Amino acid sequence: MYSVNYHRASSVADAARLLKNGDAKLLSGGMTLIPAMKTRLAAPSDLVDVSRLKDLQGIKVSGKTVTIGAATTHYDVSTDEKLKKACPALAHMASLIGDPAVRYKGTIGGSIANNDPAADYPAALLALGATIVTNKREIAADKFFKGLFDTALKDSEIVTAVSFTAPAKAAYQKFRNPASRYAIVGVFVTKGKDGVRAAVTGAGEDGVFRSKEIEAALAKNFDVAALGGLKVPAKGLMSDIHASADYRANLIAVMAKRAVAAANA
Amino acid sequence: MGIEGVGARVARKEDKRFITGGGRYVDDMVVPGMKHAVFVRSPHAHAQIKKIDVKKAQAMPGVVGVLTGKELKADGIGNLICGWMIHSKDGTPMKMGAWSPLAVDKVRYVGDAVVVVVADTKGQARDAAEAVEITYKELKAVVDATKAIQPGAPQIHAEAENNLIFDWELGDAKATDAAINSAAHVTRMKIVNNRLVPNAMEPRAALGHYDKAEDHYTCWTTSQNPHVARLVMSAFYNVAPENKLRVIAPDVGGGFGSKIYIYPEEIVCLWASKKTGVPVKWVADRTESFLSDAHGRDHVSTVEMAFDKDNRITALKVDTIANLGAYMSLFSSCVPTYLYATLLSGQYDIPAIHASVRTVYTNTAPVDAYRGAGRPEATYVLERTMETAARELGVSPAELRRRNFITSFPHQTPVIMNYDAGDYNASLDAAMKAADYAGFTKRRADAAKQGKLRGIGMSCYIEACGLAPSSAVGSLGAGVGLWESAEVRVNAAGTIEVLTGSHSHGQGHETTFAQLVTQRFGVPIDSVSIVHGDTDKVQMGMGTYGSRSGAVGMSAIVKALDKVEAKAKKIAAHLLEADEGDIVIENGEVKVAGTDKSLPWFQVALASYTAHNLPAGMEPGLKETAFYDPSNFTFPAGCYICEVEIDPETGMTEIIQFVAADDFGNIINPMIVEGQVHGGIAQGVGQALLEGAHYDASGQLLTASYMDYTMPRAADLPSFKVSTSNTPCPGNPLGVKGCGEAGAIGSPPAVINAITDALGVVDIAMPASPATVWSAIRAKH
Amino acid sequence: MSDVSLTVNGKRVSGSTEDRTLLVHFLREHLGLTGTHVGCDTSQCGACVVHVDGRAVKSCTMLAVQASGSTIVTIEGLADGAELHPVQAAFKEHHGLQCGFCTPGMIMAATDMIARHPQGLDEATVRAELDGNICRCTGYHNIVKAILAASKTMSKGAKGKAKQAA
Known part of the structure; x- marks a missing residue:
């Protein structure tokens, strides 16, 4: 790791101010940033720690509206009783991230701000049609995730929360990379008042994306049977030593079917 | 056997420090x-x-x-x-x-x-x-050994033209070719043994x-x-x-x-x-370990196995290209030769064998011994070919193996080894019973109803452990002798220190070696300490690899204990005014048989050091050294059965059960032996399903961290069913054979035989990752 | 450089260290607590697991300064004096370790796992929950056995205490 200056922010405003230092980066759970710094792939001059800010923590469920503070850990998301009732699919998804020690530290805000192409939360938020709340504005998930490790966030903009309306049905299915345990393919499907949404992580060359094919097939009939003839194109999917684009295309279809079955169960 | 003696499941003495954070590894030194x-x-x-x-x-x-x-x-x-x-x-x-x-x-x-x-x-x-x-x-770089020996390939060392290090052979080429030419059936295969990275959890350090x-x-x-x-x-x-x-x-x-x-x-x-x-x-990062630790395996072989009309093997011909990486590591040359080709007879009576091995430089990390070292490669060649042959000949895999088992001992193979003892039918029977092999057909049908593909595979392995008679390995080119040393020091108040040239890095020597002493003198195991791993304390030793610490290291201790016992008996006989032949040592006492005359052990020890009253001419002290040079290798063997279930939609393989039935000879501590087998199987299953070092064509290691190199995790494995049916080894005083590598040797072919059985294909590359399995399924349809 | 104050294994400690110092290195090099190990660079092997404010985390993926103010338990602080923690005892009894290098992290992860599952554990859960801890020696067989046994012992102990309280 290169030398770095650590700051513990006292508030979101303080964090925004500290972020203006050099090439500063926000530190939340650190589950992606610190490994990247250890291998010297990331070299921020300053770290602004927001993980202890109480304002950024916690899960609120009000009717169908769910709001999750950006510094809420995967563990807390996966075990929150209110959330498990309102949107069990998201709690389940959080329980599949990394490993138990990672879930204790990693946060929803950190995950989406990093937008790793194999991370789980981007698929969930995209499929949930969530709103990403920052210290400056609100951004629809559809506009937030821009590409590999790229988001709509501007300099010194800080994710403070995400919120969404709990869908009637939802589920996440993930096929893990055997080595890294990240998603080779993860598919999050939802059926809500605005229709069906299906988002795919782990597979796209440009990161998380909504699958037109799955959404179209499920629009009329939210049932596994509707996905019987589903063909997902391999074009635009990643190929690496773990999985070819063809294999990923196949897994998208398989995970979509399993997700729909789970959502209907 | 006492509760702490030979054969007892003694909890490990060394565990206390490891479970309380008191272990002392190199990186802990300041x-x-x-x-x-x-x-x-x-x-x-x-x-x-x-x-x-x-x-x-x-x-x-x-x-x-x-x-x-x-x-x-x-x-x-x-x-x-x-x-x-x-x-x-x-x-x-x-x-x-x-x-x-x-x-x-x-x-x-x-x-x-x-x-x-x-x-x-x-x-x-x-x-x-x-x-x-x-x-x-x-x-320009070259990473593939088969390409590196082609004319025009990048030249890595001036000393080795076309990157060829040696072109070596073993066995009778003529007799083998003749048998193949007149065979009723020949099974032919190309077999690739994937490159692995050992990945001890402690990175190297100095x-x-x-x-x-x-x-x-x-x-x-x-x-x-x-x-x-x-x-x-x-x-x-x-x-x-x-x-x-x-x-x-x-x-x-x-x-x-x-x-x-x-x-x-x-x-x-x-x-x-x-x-x-x-x-x-210096302490290695993990990625540094991936790049610079000696890797293992990386063989490409063509195999011909000939059968007569009764399905008896008449010949085996193997041509292997072994990738040794960019430099010749310390023992790299013996792994694909004398630790490999000498095991190509397996458990079978094969009249003619010929092996040809070319070793090759490439622009990759050096390759040397990794758990099993040559023997997994030999077993994989043999047991994959046996499986394919059984399918081609239309006989059951078990029947084909039984038909060809060696059943009388000693048995001289055509490739140097002289097997001393074994009962291969016994392990096969035990494994098939433990796996409920007979019930597999029904289990397969039940799985098929769920849309899953079930397969079962077996592997009957033999290995040579206890490296080895020094004169024999010397004649084969070894630069060192392969004996072991031991020194038994009885302290003046009766506690005992055993200095050994073996080295424990997880094997539990501090416990098993102490069990030998406890067994011999009846002293509590806590009064015995094992000293190892320091050239200032132990004069000389050859170390731990090749499952040799039991057969060679413990035999040296036994030899030193014999000397200590003999001297202690002489002293006791003198003190008790009895005949030396009547002295027995048990339960911490030195007794005159058939009388009530006895001395506590510590008094004999003390007498040796006070030296007030020793037999005439005897030197004071009670400390003896022994060097033990084995008379032969030992030959552990066994049968492994793996049952898998494959999800055809994703290519995911689940190991439903894994059975190991081993013959390790006599066993000092069954708990530790089982642990060795578990660990070995995990590495073998890892090779078959998960692990593979992958260089791109330019020589960059693409699997240089745990993000890309799949280490077996707990959820990748089942609990294992392990058992032993033992024939004592006649070649050493304890009758032990060695158990450290068996799991890694026997398991890869069992897993791949099961997967190819499930898929109905001849072969599949290791590691049979979900993507690889899915592709194999797709290629078939 | 920053000042770091922690409570480690019940003792208040403080020191000054570079901001880039990882918690694991602070524990090992500044406090001499070398039971916590480093086995990888990618936060996957779990040899470095310690408890920070009651939760099992990877001390190789946390800066020491980030942990400042926290309460930490390492493998050295798990036993109650001379009496082994039930998870430590179970690892010994069931031969859940060989070379011992992954063991401290395994034990710290296992104690946390058992605490999160007061209703008890089954084999599949134990295996799934060990996803962040890699062992190369044991094939996990005896680690799983040890954790299941410790879980049983501890839930009995908990019930015993509950009874006493009632």
Whole structure:
């Protein structure tokens, strides 16, 4: 790791101010940033720690509206009783991230701000049609995730929360990379008042994306049977030593079917 | 057997420190004034070094020294060597290219060490390492051994034309060809044994300390054989004479072969300590381990197995190309030769065998012994071919094996080995029973109803352990003898220290070796201590690898115990005024048989040291040394059965059950033996399903961290069903054979036989990852 | 450089260290608590697991300064004096370790796992929950056995205490 200056922010405003230092980066759970710094792939001059800010923590469920503070850990998301009732699919998804020690530290805000192409939360938020709340504005998930490790966030903009309306049905299915345990393919499907949404992580060359094919097939009939003839194109999917684009295309279809079955169960 | 004696499930003595955080590994060592080393490694697989500029690095904060290969050579430090001479078919010696601990003119693989930086902290050393400026001229690289021996391939060492190190053979080519030509059936296969990275959880580390006042060096190193390290560093690398060099291998966090060899880093740390005047510690990052630890396996073989009309094997012909990487590691040459081809008879009576092995340089990390070392490769060749043959011949895999089993002993194979004992039907029966083999057809049908593909596969392995008679390995080219030493010191008040040349890095020697003493003298196991891993304490030893600590290491202890017992009996007979032949030692007492005359053990010990009343002419003291040189290898064998279920939609393979039935000879501590089998199976299953080192064509290692190299995790494996049915080994006093490698040797073919059974295909590449399995399913339809 | 204050194994400690110092290195090099190990660079092997404010985390993926103010338990602080923690005892009894290098992290992860599952554990859960801890020696067989046994012992102990309280 290169030398770095650590700051513990006292508030979101303080964090925004500290972020203006050099090439500063926000530190939340650190589950992606610190490994990247250890291998010297990331070299921020300053770290602004927001993980202890109480304002950024916690899960609120009000009717169908769910709001999750950006510094809420995967563990807390996966075990929150209110959330498990309102949107069990998201709690389940959080329980599949990394490993138990990672879930204790990693946060929803950190995950989406990093937008790793194999991370789980981007698929969930995209499929949930969530709103990403920052210290400056609100951004629809559809506009937030821009590409590999790229988001709509501007300099010194800080994710403070995400919120969404709990869908009637939802589920996440993930096929893990055997080595890294990240998603080779993860598919999050939802059926809500605005229709069906299906988002795919782990597979796209440009990161998380909504699958037109799955959404179209499920629009009329939210049932596994509707996905019987589903063909997902391999074009635009990643190929690496773990999985070819063809294999990923196949897994998208398989995970979509399993997700729909789970959502209907 | 007492509760702490031979055969008892004694909980490990060494565990206390490990479970309380008190283990002492190399990285835990702190010497006053100690600084930290970071190696600058080649980012290129093959390049000339044009220029090295260390000025900027030297000026960085905290930097104590930035040292290059030129300086190392100027100080007379020698090149690394391979210690086992192999001759080609034409009689020429192997072509060993020079391997400087720090590269001087050329780098030959990604990770080749070029410069060492020593600084106050590791972070500073890393910062300065990035400031070292090295100008390379890149050369074309080759990573695939089959391509490296083609004409026109990049030439890696001037000494080895076409990168061919040797072209060696074993067995009778003529008789083998004749049998194949007249066979009723010949099964032919191309078999690839994937390259693995050993991945002991403790990364390699070294701490070199030069004491100027004493002109003496101390090296703490992650070694499986500190004495061999001292010998080699003294005799060949010119680091320091043996009497000026102490090597300590303290607690070592796993080895699996990868910590047998003497690597550049420990040599450089010792040299750099003298050069900079400070103790120098280096600890590998995991990625550094991936790049620079010796890898394992990486064979490509073509196989022909001939059968007569009764399905008896008449001949086996194997042609293997083995990738040895960029340099010849310490024992690299013996792995694909005498540890491989000599095992190609397996458990079968095969009249004619011929093996031809070409070893090849490539621009990859050096390849050497990894758990099993040659024997997994032989077993994979044989057991995959047997499976295919059974399918081609339309007989059951078990029946074909039984038909060809060796059933009388001793048995001389056509490839050197003389098997001393075994009962191969017994292990096969035990494994089939434990696996409910008979019930498989129904289980397969039930799985099919769920849309899943079930398969079952077996593997009957044999291995040669207990390396080995020194004169025999010497005649085959080994540079060292393969005996072991032991010293049993009875202290004046009766407690006992056993000094051994074996090294424990997870095997539990502190417990099993102590069990031998407890068994012999009836003293509590807590009064016995095992001392190992320090050249200042133990005079000489050959270390731990090749499952040799039981058959060779413990036999040496037995020999020393015999001497101690004999002397103790003489003393006791004298004190008790009895006949020496009537003295028995049990339960911590020395007794005259058939009388009530006895002495507590400690009084005999004390008498030996007070020396007030010893038999005439006897030297005081109770301490004996023994060197044990085995008369033969030992031959553990067994049968493994694996049952898998495959999800055809994803290609995911689940191991439903894994059964191991082994014959390890007599067993000292069943709990520890089972643990060794579990670990070995996990590595074998890892090879078959998960693990594979993957270089791209330019020589970059794509699997250089756990993000890309799949380590077996708990959820990848089931609980294993293990059992033993033992035939004692006639070749050593304890009747033990060795159990450390069996799991890794026997399991890969069992897994792949099960997967190919489930899929209905002839072969599938290891690791049979979900993507690979899915592709195989798709290719079939 | 920053000042770091922690409570480690019940003792208040403080020191000054570079901001880039990882918690694991602070524990090992500044406090001499070398039971916590480093086995990888990618936060996957789990040899470095310690408890920070009651949760099992990877001390190689946390800066020491980030942990400042926290309460930490390492493998050295798990036993109650001379009496082994039930998970430590179970690892010994069931031969859940060989080379011992992954063991401290395994034990720290296992104690946390058992605490999160007061209702008890089954084999599949134990295996799934060990995803962040890699062992190369044991094939996990005896680690799983040890954790299941410790879980049983501890839930009995908990019930015993509950009874006493009632």
